[in-house]
Amino acid sequence: MTSSPIWRLAPGQRLQHRCWEGECVLYNDLSGDTHLLDEFALAVLQQLAGAPQPVAALAAAFESEGATPEDDAALFDTILADLAALHLIDTLPC
């Protein structure tokens, strides 16, 4: 696939969560696990819950201070990979 993958909230995830002082607990509707996430990871999930989008659109929705676009891309790639490993998000089938 040559074009950028479209990320989305995994079907079935309702994002039940609570945030306290920068840390969040989140219930995973698919695996039944409870995750400890930071507010940024939760914000990424909420952004994807709003609409499926490629990583570029996702990065544009967040302001970064002083980082280069390459740093941004690397950061988002890492966080998306981690969230996908937890079955919270996946990519739309091509």
Place this chain on the structure above:
Amino acid sequence: MLTVAALGQPAVAARLRGRGLRLQTGPFITCIRSASPALAAALGRMYADYPVMGEDISADFDVLLRRPRGLRRLVKPQVYFHYDGMEPFQPLPLAQIYPMFEWAMNWCVSSHAHSWLVIHAAVVEKEGAAVILPAPPGSGKSTLCAALVARGWRLLSDELTLVRLDDGRIDPVPRPVSLKNGSIDVIRAWAPHAHLSPPVTDTLKGTVAHMRAPADSVARAREPATPAWIVFPQWRAGAPAEMVPVPQARAHLRLAENAFNYSLLGAAGFASAARLIEQTRTFDFSYGALDDAMAVFEALLAQRR
């Protein structure tokens, strides 16, 4: 209301040997059957104030403590715990029948009572506020619980905190407080008037004894409580009494780790734990002297007034 004491020991023993003694503990009715005179005597002493029910309401749990049949009876006296035709535990020496009974009662609730989030924790209440004391082994939770109860805190439970899934209040299931090894002597000294069962040695947990629940706690067994604090105790010799707040997200996870059925309850378990964290303040609590600990808990109450 008929209690174990009012029923009288001969009738208690007869029901245990026959169709079962139906004992009410908090929200549960347990049908207990056993031919053991030692168990009958222990129940008569430790559960004197507890209601005994008739056969017109179905029991929640069915506990049978029985000796093996045949020659093994003579060689090595043992007792089995049977539940619905299964044997959840290995058999234990007959001398341990009363502690086994208490462990069996805990098992029944922690394995089945999925209308509550069941936390492995003691819970006591005073002035309308409940403190939950989750209990990894070695934390000193039971000693602390027994000490608080001896100083006027109402006992809701020493092992099983039942958090209602619908409204987050705590339902009591007050039963004798279990004490191990050194804490038996500590509590004997701390509360000379408390009734302790005869210590049983060489159990899997060492030497074990149980402190009878105060009559007032048993009388109020159907009165729920509102949680105000979650306190993770850690006894350390010589440590000053110190409460350190736990960040709430971490507290949620630690609470979940200490709950028997958190994962089984799924989304409802998550919501119940989250509500509990929002309603309460959570602390790590280290202490070395019970007097210091009492003062700290009274200070918590004072802050609320």
Place this chain on the structure above:
Amino acid sequence: MRALPLLTRVLRAPESMRTLDAGAWELLLRQAGDADLGATLALLADEHGFLAQLAAPVRRRLGWARTAWERHAQAVRFEVQQVRRALAGTGLPLILLKGTAYVAAGLPAAAGRLFSDIDILVPKTALDEVESRLMQNGWASNHHDAYDQRYYREWMHELPPLQHMRRATVIDVHHAILPETAAVRPDPARLRAAARALPGAPDLQVLAPCDMVLHSAVHLFSEGEYDHGLRDLFDLHRLLCHFGATEPGFWAALPARAAELSLGRPLFYALRYAMRLLGTPVPGASLAAARAGRPPRALLALMDALFDSALRPPHPSCAGAVDPLFKGMLYIRGNWLRMPPLMLSRHLFHKAFITRRATTQV
């Protein structure tokens, strides 16, 4: 035949739960707890519209069992997704079996059903690739005894169970529904050819209705263990009722398919005991056609006695004096159908003594 136990009577006629008194409910719940059928009772009461009218303590206990089952069903669905993901690269359809199939296909037989392993069917030629992909995705063999490995790979119809290292869930990979060593076995290729895809998931399949029923019958009537005998018979009952009502031509096709797959005997037993114990409404024509699988009269009398005992709830209230003997005979019989006699005695000996000794050395 002895009088039916309470649990069997209730499964046969769920409406009868309405009129049970406190003592009968206690007995019923104990029998159901021991047979892993508590959640099934809860769902049956709900389905028949009287759950809310039951006494509060009863409703509460049924609720506990139902909660546990709901979590179980969630876990099964998640496991199926993980297996699907692990095997996506093989290009093979993933055929789900037994309880896993009932949950994935949303069949009535799934309601309240608890089970411990995920069961799938793959071609024998694909076994190595399937095993390798599962192991790359976190599953590992927990049968390290060389004899057990050989038992499964050479003689049985499945890989040794694989357990996921993080989730601890177990998957049984079958390549046939009866072992290599059985005298009579259906060609798995025919079962795979008739399998049907699930809506919206072309790579996920379940057996065709007749085959699903026949597999359940084979599983019950040639397995060695009957602790879940009543539950498995109730599965058969629900499958038969459901397909009988929704699948055109099902009742005529069933005995025909059984003959084609040489499974006439298990089908005969399945229909016989489902009718006798649970009152399954089997049409006369289907019964008549299934008689082709009937055993000789003397054997049938023995089987009636054996299965009458084995298909009772396991709870002590249902046990009779002869039961341990009967269950022992059925265990031997179960394995006999799957393995020739000489190999059987070696297997039982090994299983009973060598495996246990190894455990106590730990």
